[in-house]
Amino acid sequence: MLPAKVVMADDEHGVMLILCSILSKLEGALVIGTADNAKDAIALVREHNPDLAILDIEMPDMKGIELAEKLRDIKPDIAIVFITAHHEYSLDAFKLYASDYILKPIDEDRVKSTFRRIYKMLEISKKSNTSQNTETCRISINLGNERVFIKLDEIFYIEKSGRHTLISCSNGKFKTRQTLQELEKYLGKMFFRSHKSFIINTDRIEKIVSFPNSSYYEVKFNNCEDKALLSRDRISELMKYSDYNV
Structure with missing residues (x-):
């Protein structure tokens, strides 16, 4: 499978640097753009058609869940991972919109395991879309x-x-x-x-x-x-x- 294209959005520059550093070392990960606000994140998805978006749950101009909805309107099958400092956000809302979540402060092992699981999910999904017949699609x-x-x-x-x-x-x-x-x-x-x-x-x-x-x-x-x-x-x-x- 080709590398998974990743975009990220977080208004904390330090968090973005840490995530970029971790993902740059992972096989199958290709970071194609970062943003510090929702508007730029939407533009990135429209332009690059990424496989995965990693989003801060509290963006300065939009809630992460609202942003996730807009990104899914653009690309229904995009995988979403939320970044949050609050563990309670990982419950019901995430089940509706996200594939997983990453807690702050960023833990390298958590990022690696999350990406590898989603990469595997994307791989299975693409194989399924290639082989499935139209009656079940x-x-x-x-x-x-x-x-x-x-x-x-x-x-x-x-x-x-x-x-x-x-x-x-x-x-x-x-x-x-x-x-x-x-x-x-x-x-x-x-x-x-x-x-x-x-x-x-x-x-x-x-x-x-x-x-x-x-x-x-x-x-x-x-x-x-x-x-x-x-x-x-x-x-x-x-x-x-x-x-x-x-």
Whole structure:
């Protein structure tokens, strides 16, 4: 497995130096950026797509748990480790948002064991994502104080709508701040980028309707009233998904 990309956020410079020193000696760890505030941490995750974020639970501009939620909106599978001086923070809140926690003052052995456990978890997850079939694969969407897990085969289409993205499923619609490009990384082979604003589930298509003098087709789905768009220059590529064409 490739090195795990790590970003860190803590307003205590000394803590960052200690963590960087420890992780630099660990096989499989690659620190790609540090921040002393939540805003910069968010920018790091957007830019570098890291595997692991190590976050202070008490950031100057945002609580660590709120920051973790925002990072998961950007990258749902990012592993989170909190840094805290208070042992009580390691209970219920951590179970919801974090893979582990590290207490201050920083203990080198604790950092090493935490990273190695998460690295192993990431390794297993990546192998699983490579081998699993689409019927069991799911994506997770953060909705305020809850996280919804959606089976890929329940999705009709995904649409860019203003600053958000809408996921239309058999059990409703869900809104996320993730982009179409970010979501594409986690979708199965049956998903097709039909239009600049749409990704469609080809297994759910019922019919494609053509309109004269239009630059797109309408895509209709089984058991779904809504429609998606298909650019005319994408129709031949879409036909490759059909078992038999006449």
